[in-house]
Amino acid sequence: MRSGTYFAHMNVEFILYVEDQGLSSEFYGALLGRTPTLDVPGMTEFDLGGCKLGLMPNAGIARIISPTMPHPSTGKGVPRCELYLVVDDLDASVARAQQAGAAIVDGAKDRDWGHRVIYFADPDAHIIAIAQLMH
Numbered sequence: 732m733r734s735g736t737y738f739a740h741m742n743v744e745f746i747l748y749v750e751d752q753g754l755s756s757e758f759y760g761a762l763l764g765r766t767p768t769l770d771v772p773g774m775t776e777f778d779l780g781g782c783k784l785g786l787m788p789n790a791g792i793a794r795i796i797s798p799t800m801p802h803p804s805t806g807k808g809v810p811r812c813e814l815y816l817v818v819d820d821l822d823a824s825v826a827r828a829q830q831a832g833a834a835i836v837d838g839a840k841d842r843d844w845g846h847r848v849i850y851f852a853d854p855d856a857h858i859i860a861i862a863q864l865m866h
Contacts, residue, residue: 744776746785747812748792748803749855755786758854761831784814813858817846821863825849828861841865 749755756775760766768783769776775786789803818824821839829835833851836858842848846862853859 742783743781744783744785745812745814746787747814747853747855747857748789749786750789750804750807751854752786752788754854758831758833759784759786762828762833762853762859764827808856810852810856810858813860815860815862817862817864819863821847821849821861824861824863828859833859 747755752773752775756767756770759775759777763777763779763784765777767775768778773788773791777784793802793804816824825839828849828851833853836850836852839847839849842862845865847865848860848862851859851861
């Protein structure tokens with residue numbers, strides 16, 4: 732294997748497949764305290780500073796990946812990913828998540844990797860971890 736840089740510059744975007752783009756856009760806008768940088772039928776994007784979070788309807792991605800891969804809605808309600816957000820103010824971020832309607836999965840606890848973390852679920856059962864560095 733050759734060593735070296737294969738990608739001189741790389742932008743990173745994580746895309747969650749969602750059942751209801753409008754509902755998810757409102758949820759993540761409230762959770763993140765941001766407005767989308769792109770919001771068109773088929774894709775919503777939030778700039779997270781260094782990467783983007785995209786929201787794509789299940790039906791949209793199914794047109795691309797089916798029939799080779801199963802339709803994303805066949806796993807509805809089953810956690811399929813985790814969005815891990817490290818924040819400066821855990822209490823304020825937790826309050827924002829609760830106001831957005833996030834469901835608590837596991838309460839705030841000090842974790843052995845050095846973060847205090849609380850786990851939530853979004854409307855599509857994606858897991859959202861909100862973490863703060865322990866002092």
